[in-house]
Amino acid sequence: MKQGGIEEFLRLSPVMPVVTIEDAGIAADLARAFVRGGIRVIEVTLRTPAALQAIEAIARAEPDICVGAGTVLSVSDLHSAAKAGAAFAISPGSTLALLEAGRTSAIPYLPAVATASELMNGLAAGYRCFKFFPAGAAGGIAMLKSFAGPFPDARFCPTGGITQDTVRSYLELPNVLCAGGSWLSPADALAARDWARIEALASKAAASL
Numbered sequence: 560m561k562q563g564g565i566e567e568f569l570r571l572s573p574v575m576p577v578v579t580i581e582d583a584g585i586a587a588d589l590a591r592a593f594v595r596g597g598i599r600v601i602e603v604t605l606r607t608p609a610a611l612q613a614i615e616a617i618a619r620a621e622p623d624i625c626v627g628a629g630t631v632l633s634v635s636d637l638h639s640a641a642k643a644g645a646a647f648a649i650s651p652g653s654t655l656a657l658l659e660a661g662r663t664s665a666i667p668y669l670p671a672v673a674t675a676s677e678l679m680n681g682l683a684a685g686y687r688c689f690k691f692f693p694a695g696a697a698g699g700i701a702m703l704k705s706f707a708g709p710f711p712d713a714r715f716c717p718t719g720g721i722t723q724d725t726v727r728s729y730l731e732l733p734n735v736l737c738a739g740g741s742w743l744s745p746a747d748a749l750a751a752r753d754w755a756r757i758e759a760l761a762s763k764a765a766a767s768l
């Protein structure tokens with residue numbers, strides 16, 4: 560299965576911005592601001608009509624950052640993400656259909672878990688790397704520490720409720736590959752095209768560990 564490739568993407572930067580883009584026209588500039596700040600990987604959520612176009616634009620215009628598609632809720636989303644040029648795909652949870660499709664998809668697939676049972680299902684399906692979502696609400700650092708006992712081989716990218724103030728504690732956990740979040744692209748900064756502010760947030764995040 561292709562999940563092997565996902566770990567390389569998750570190790571590109573300690574922090575992965577999770578961005579929701581309303582206007583694909585800003586996607587390349589946003590990606591460049593992250594690159595200037597030292598970030599090499601980004602998740603563009605499939606939550607807007609512009610998302611696939613934004614992924615295409617980043618993949619075409621900014622080779623120094625790897626763009627993944629997030630909020631992949633169906634097998635059809637997974638295929639659309641690959642077709643748009645996403646380097647990998649991420650879900651906020653997992654379904655049997657996605658676990659199955661992700662084993663042979665054109666791009667590496669990262670399912671998410673929030674409980675031990677979901678993790679057992681993912682491991683049984685052959686996966687080793689998972690998004691842990693919603694990290695803050697589902698037990699945060701204590702939960703990841705608890706997972707380490709029974710599931711020593713599982714690796715995580717926690718997202719959901721993480722901030723610059725808490726990210727370091729996540730990154731210090733041995734079973735965490737990187738952490739993600741939307742704090743690096745505040746809606747008002749995107750609306751104002753404030754690339755300097757986003758670059759500054761990225762620099763701080765890139766130096767988190």
Ligand code: 3PG
Binds near residue numbers: 651692718720
């Ligand atoms: C995600 O999809 O990973 C989350 O929306 C990111 O969560 P956050 O907005 O709390 O950082």
